[in-house]
Structure formats: structure tokens, C-alpha cells
Amino acid sequence: MLFVGGRRMKLEQLRMRGLRCLTDVGIALDTGINVFVGANGAGKTSVLEAVFLLSHARSFRSGAKEALLQRGTPQLSIFAELRHVDERVCRLGLGREGARWEAKVDGANAAIGQLVRECAVVCFEPGSHALIAGAAEERRRYLDWGVFHVEHDFLTSWRRYQRALKQRNSLLRSASAATEALFAPWEAELAQSAHQIDRQRRAYLDLLRPKLLASIAGLLPELGQLELRYRRGWSEELDLADQLREQRGRDLARGHTTLGAHRADWSIAFEQAPLREHLSRGQEKLTALACMLAQAELYAEHHGEWPIVCLDDLASELDQAHQAAVVAQLTAANAQILLTGTELPQALQTLPSRVFHVEQGELTRLL
Ligand SMILES: Nc1ncnc2c1ncn2[C@@H]1O[C@H](COP(=O)(O)OP(=O)(O)O)[C@@H](O)[C@H]1O
Ligand SMILES: [Mg+2]
The missing domain is CATH 1.20.1050.90 (RecF/RecN/SMC, N-terminal domain)
Structure with a gap:
């Protein structure tokens, strides 16, 4: 059975500083489907990584935490405005300076647990098979x-x-x-x-x-x-x-x-x-x-609201029929989606979405 309804949390604003190739990038997200397209190494996965970091205080990519910090930069920070289903807007921040992580919720210092409780993100990415095989x-x-x-x-x-x-x-x-x-x-x-x-x-x-x-x-x-x-x-x-x-x-x-x-x-x-x-x-x-x-x-x-769903490189992970099935299920649930690809996947071509072009860590809104 599908979960039908319009109840989801959504990220409205996202700002990333000093995260990998993202020097200082701010975007306004659509409440529905957001697509990040660009060549390999452009910074698409890093955008999803930012969202995942806010919600988990860790990356989905393995490897040293230091690699998250842009080379030559001592600090990184991620800010977002999240609107809950009851219209409550929550300002979330996660920063790292040296080896220390700091979380903020609505401008005040917060425990990491409080930040993570506020924002729920699920992610499917090229490493996800490790859940079964790892x-x-x-x-x-x-x-x-x-x-x-x-x-x-x-x-x-x-x-x-x-x-x-x-x-x-x-x-x-x-x-x-x-x-x-x-x-x-x-x-x-x-x-x-x-x-x-x-x-x-x-x-x-x-x-x-x-x-x-x-x-x-x-x-x-x-x-x-x-x-x-x-x-x-x-x-x-x-x-x-x-x-x-x-x-x-x-x-x-x-x-x-x-x-x-x-x-x-x-x-x-x-x-x-x-x-x-x-x-x-x-x-x-x-x-x-x-x-x-x-x-x-x-x-x-x-919780009465869908988590935010990140799908990294969907088109390279799934065949077209499965891509379409996933997108159909998520749009029926009305979840906010952040999806990346080298191009706009076929499954999305007939659906309204906000498309960002990513190139060398810069984001430009296309549609
Ligand atoms: N710590 C870092 N400092 C600067 N650049 C980095 C760092 N880590 C990774 N990069 C670069 O960031 C880019 C973005 O990678 P990624 O988000 O995985 O791109 P995409 O998903 O678009 O292929 C890559 O070119 C990578 O070399
Ligand atoms: Mg990638």
C-alpha cells in the first residue's frame, strides 16, 4: 500500500559553505522535486551530502570526516530552513571547525541529537547496496x-x-x-x-x-x-x-x-x-x-509527515521501469525529493520539477 497524502517536511532554503567543492552556495528548493544535473565531479552528490549531514550529523559517504572540509578551509557550515507539516519553520545549522561539530536549532546552540531529531532524510545512493551486502x-x-x-x-x-x-x-x-x-x-x-x-x-x-x-x-x-x-x-x-x-x-x-x-x-x-x-x-x-x-x-x-528523500545518481542505479516506479510512489506520497543525475532522468521528464545545473561547485537554476 502506498502512503497517500500531502504531508511531508520540506527544506525551503539550503546554504552550504566550505563543504568539498561547494565554497558558498545558497539555493531555494522546490517543495516537490528538485533535480541537480551536471557532469561527473561537478558537486551534485555534495549537495545531497549536505542535506544528509544536517539530518544525521555524518555523511553517507565513507572516508575521513576531514575530507568533507574544503581543501585549505578550516571550517564548514550548512544551514537550512525546514518547514514542518504544521507550518512550523525550523532553522537548522551544523558547523565544523577543526574537529568539533556544532549544531544550532533556531539560532541557539543545540545538542546534535536535537538537530537530528528535527530533520529526517532518507537517501538512496550508489553505496546503498551495502545495507544488504555490507x-x-x-x-x-x-x-x-x-x-x-x-x-x-x-x-x-x-x-x-x-x-x-x-x-x-x-x-x-x-x-x-x-x-x-x-x-x-x-x-x-x-x-x-x-x-x-x-x-x-x-x-x-x-x-x-x-x-x-x-x-x-x-x-x-x-x-x-x-x-x-x-x-x-x-x-x-x-x-x-x-x-x-x-x-x-x-x-x-x-x-x-x-x-x-x-x-x-x-x-x-x-x-x-x-x-x-x-x-x-x-x-x-x-x-x-x-x-x-x-x-x-x-x-x-x-510523525504525520514524510521525510525528505535524496536519490543520488538514480538513473545510473536503476533501470527505467524501477526509476519510474520509485518516482511514482514518492510523488503519490508527495514527498520532497532531491535527485541527481548527469541529465534529467526520463522518469521526471513529464513531471514538474526544479532543475539546477551544477558545475564546478556552482549551482544555477535552470527551470
Ligand atoms: N575536501 C575537498 N575539497 C575540495 N574539493 C573536494 C573535496 N572533496 C571532494 N572534492 C571535489 O568535489 C567535487 C564534487 O564531488 P561530487 O559532489 O561527488 O560530484 P558529483 O556528484 O557531481 O560527481 C569533485 O570534483 C571532488 O574532487
Ligand atoms: Mg555523484
Whole structure:
């Protein structure tokens, strides 16, 4: 089922300074479809990267954070005006000076978490197949983005968990002095927050499952029924605190904690492709796209507004039929779209859109 309606958040103004090849660029975005066209290396992906940074405080591109800073420039900043479905306009800012990130919401200093909560962006880009074929970390990030936006106290449990994990890992590395009395409280804390995280992740996946089934049935009907599997990162039968105590010897030898919520993972198995290795690269991409759309739809259902959707190099990632299907679904949902390509994709040629030409980090509005 498609999410039909006109309820979406939208970026109205976007300004980027010192981000890769974007020295100082400001644009007014359309509330519907925005297309960025230009040659390779023109700066198209960097525009989407700016939007993603505002909403995630990290890039979707791998690599050092320093590479985001324009060469020879000590700082970067991104500003945007975001209009919510209730017409509330929110001014968002994210800046980096040296190694420090700073967030602003409506002119006041804000925690990164506050910025990220305000602005929701989903992105499909040439690296997205890593969600299916890549490391578990990608899948945990995807899952946790969703949980974060649905479960209000997820961030609290996640931080508690990270802190306890760090403490236990440093005890493991100073093994000679470490005793039961030192380990026990951190293992109890780890277990308690891990069980909370596990509950929240599970609840989220239960909400996501029907959306994912529908979204995959639309994009990849040939693969048949699918099963969404989740592993929490430690035995299903035992309490984590007990397992951590039992595993301590092994963890001491490895120097880190080998069980817990930081080892969770999920996977999708299709009737016609039970193993991940049965999927072609194109099918991996479509599966990743379906995951992204399902997540956006769940977000929309929960918050009453669609996230902003970024589609990088859509025409080179998908065949024409799938491009058209995605664009049709997103326009039916009335989501704001930011899309890049070396030229205007066929799927958009009959739809109204605002087109920007990108060349050497400069943006010019064409239509
Ligand atoms: N830190 C940086 N400083 C300056 N230029 C950069 C930096 N990182 C990347 N670039 C350049 O920015 C340009 C934009 O890249 P990108 O946004 O990926 O282009 P497109 O998506 O249009 O192919 C490239 O030419 C790249 O060499
Ligand atoms: Mg690009």
C-alpha cells in the first residue's frame, strides 16, 4: 500500500559553505522535486551530502570526516530552513571547525541529537547496496535511525550502553588488575541497557515488517515471499549479564566485548533467494531501496509527515521501469525529493520539477 497524502517536511532554503567543492552556495528548493544535473565531479552528490549531514550529523559517504572540509578551509557550515507539516519553520545549522561539530536549532546552540531529531532524510545512493551486502554496522545504523525516530528514549539507552561498553572494554585491556568486583557493575549496566535496546529494536522491526513486505512486493515481486530476520547480538535464551560473565575469559583474550547489542544484525531472506549471495547487485540495490522507502513510510505514519528523500545518481542505479516506479510512489506520497543525475532522468521528464545545473561547485537554476 502506498502512503497517500500531502504531508511531508520540506527544506525551503539550503546554504552550504566550505563543504568539498561547494565554497558558498545558497539555493531555494522546490517543495516537490528538485533535480541537480551536471557532469561527473561537478558537486551534485555534495549537495545531497549536505542535506544528509544536517539530518544525521555524518555523511553517507565513507572516508575521513576531514575530507568533507574544503581543501585549505578550516571550517564548514550548512544551514537550512525546514518547514514542518504544521507550518512550523525550523532553522537548522551544523558547523565544523577543526574537529568539533556544532549544531544550532533556531539560532541557539543545540545538542546534535536535537538537530537530528528535527530533520529526517532518507537517501538512496550508489553505496546503498551495502545495507544488504555490507557489514552489520550498516544495518544497525539503518535500524537505529528508525528506532531513534520512533522510540523517544532510545538515545538514552543507547548512550548508557555505549558508556558501559567502553568501561568493560577498558577493563578487559587492563586485565591484570581487573576483578569480578570491577566487572560486575558494568556488566549489569550493559545487560540492562542492552535488553532495553533489544526490546526497542524488535518493536520497531515489527512495525517495519508489513511496510517492507509491501515495498518489496512492489519493487521485486519475482523474488517471492520474504522473511525479515533479527539477531540481537547474544543468545536468545540467556540473560546478557550471565553470558558476559561466562565469556569474560574469552573476551579478555580478545581485548573487547564480543557479545551484546553492538553485535546485533538483521537480514532479509527471499523465497527465491534464501541467501544474500543469491541476489544480483541490482537486486541488492532494489532491496536496499525498498528498505529505505519502507522506513520513510513508517516515519511518515508515525510523525504525520514524510521525510525528505535524496536519490543520488538514480538513473545510473536503476533501470527505467524501477526509476519510474520509485518516482511514482514518492510523488503519490508527495514527498520532497532531491535527485541527481548527469541529465534529467526520463522518469521526471513529464513531471514538474526544479532543475539546477551544477558545475564546478556552482549551482544555477535552470527551470
Ligand atoms: N575536501 C575537498 N575539497 C575540495 N574539493 C573536494 C573535496 N572533496 C571532494 N572534492 C571535489 O568535489 C567535487 C564534487 O564531488 P561530487 O559532489 O561527488 O560530484 P558529483 O556528484 O557531481 O560527481 C569533485 O570534483 C571532488 O574532487
Ligand atoms: Mg555523484
